[in-house]
Amino acid sequence: MLRFNFVVPVENIGSMLDIPDIQDELDNLGEEYEIEVSQDASTPDSINAIAAGEADMALVTTESYGNAIAGEAVPGGMTAIATDFWDAHPDHFGFEIYSEPDSDITEPEDLEGADLGVNATGTGIHAVYVKMLTELGLDPDDDVTYQEQGFATFLEGMADGIIDVGIFPGLYAVEPRNEGYTEVFSSQDAFEEEYPFAYVVAGNDALDDKEAAIEAWMEDYVGVIDYIYNNTDEVSELAADHFELDEGVVNEFLTEHDFYRDFGIDTAAMQEIMDELDELGLIDDSFDVDEYATNEYIEPHLDQLDI
Structure with a gap:
């Protein structure tokens, strides 16, 4: 069983893997792994869930990721394995x-x-x-x-x-x-330029103990990204029903005001935002992002995207 936690439905792409009709589009679910998806109030709560052994993976954001790494909040550590979205892109939504x-x-x-x-x-x-x-x-x-x-x-x-x-x-x-x-x-x-804001992270213990399952999940994760953005009307209806949201709101977000999406990890850009958060006093100390992030899980599947 893989356990994934998120905060905001729909815009945190991993949340969509909780929708039964979207699960039907996944190749590996049910054969290579089972999934349990949970919603938290904030990304520090999601990190606490990983630290407590209650979640394997989660969607986290800049400050919570940086503090978790700098403060060694997760026993055994954690690693960013994908990017969910960027903030402040001039041609896309920014907070x-x-x-x-x-x-x-x-x-x-x-x-x-x-x-x-x-x-x-x-x-x-x-x-x-x-x-x-x-x-x-x-x-x-x-x-x-x-x-x-x-x-x-x-x-x-x-x-x-x-x-x-x-x-x-x-x-x-x-x-x-x-x-x-x-x-x-x-x-x-x-912010002067766009920066990677939200990341999919996994506890290192989960990467060690459930590596094959996480690899299979990542293939499905990339597949569902492709499905979402090529079937937005259908997905808007499914997501609105599942998360009890207004369908028009979901569709407007996905089609007109979505964040910039680039799912691989740009470690140089991540390093810049971590250094900036350190300068702002928001994390205890910066660190070498290359030691806490990897593209090895998502990179083999990125060529299947057609969005």
């Missing part, structure tokens, strides 16, 4: 930060003293805020307050006065974008 339509917060300089909605500190989401606040000369610890709650509750949190702004991943950004909320900034405004 969008919104306030209410009538809010006095209309630009990043207005964030001083604000309550910022975040699913959890210690995540790549949190790092986007910190990067922008630092660029503005604000103290990301003392000049704002972070309020942790689920992405799906951010609009309600604004209406209730709990948060002043929220940072929205692609799936959850559809509603505020279409409902006239004020975009305060996006991650393209904070």
